[in-house]
Amino acid sequence: QSVLTQPPSVSEAPGQRVTISCTGSSSNVGAGYDVHWYQQLPGTAPKLLIYGNNNRPSGVPDRFSGSKSGTSASLAITGLQAEDEADYYCQSYDTSLSGSVFGGGTKLTVL
């Protein structure tokens, strides 16, 4: 029962494009707070993938992009590669909870 809602899983073939949604509410995403995305490879700590809705840290390929509209955000991955198979989490700030909140995570399978 995460504050931000993500689909549990998505899958797509190599080379294709996939999007992962993140739905919040008027106390977080809808209140104007930025959405950030993390990639967690098996057995490792999450890694910052997208910050401030659509900004990539140095070293993150431009195949990864983010967007936000209203109470929702999306992560898009183009040119899927086997190495992209991971769990992806969205995160924002919630003014009602006065702290950071996460989505439940989406497992990406590259077929």
Place this chain on the structure above:
Amino acid sequence: QVQLHQWGAGLLKPSETLSLTCAVYGGSIGGYYWSWIRQTPGKGLEWIGEINLGKNTNYNASLKSRVTISVDTSKNHFSLRLGSVTAADTAVYYCVLRSPTGYYFAYWGQGTLVTVSS
């Protein structure tokens, strides 16, 4: 390059106190917020709390009564204490640096699995 290394006891009995420490190396980290996040299979990622170098703290309301986060600026260390643990506190705990310019977590420690079991 900023790196975080964390350590602490991995097995606790119910009612004991969880204690973890994180050392931060490299880079200019003065403006960051020093945070703790935990991850469980059931609840996913959960923000525990944070402290800045001014020693101002913010805690997750659901854990606030049991949590203390402290910082030792002379050693570039910060610590987490969580009292009266139960099996529900079994999780992988991460120390993390939150950006001073946005509410996102830029650098993560390697994680410590803490198991609470009698």
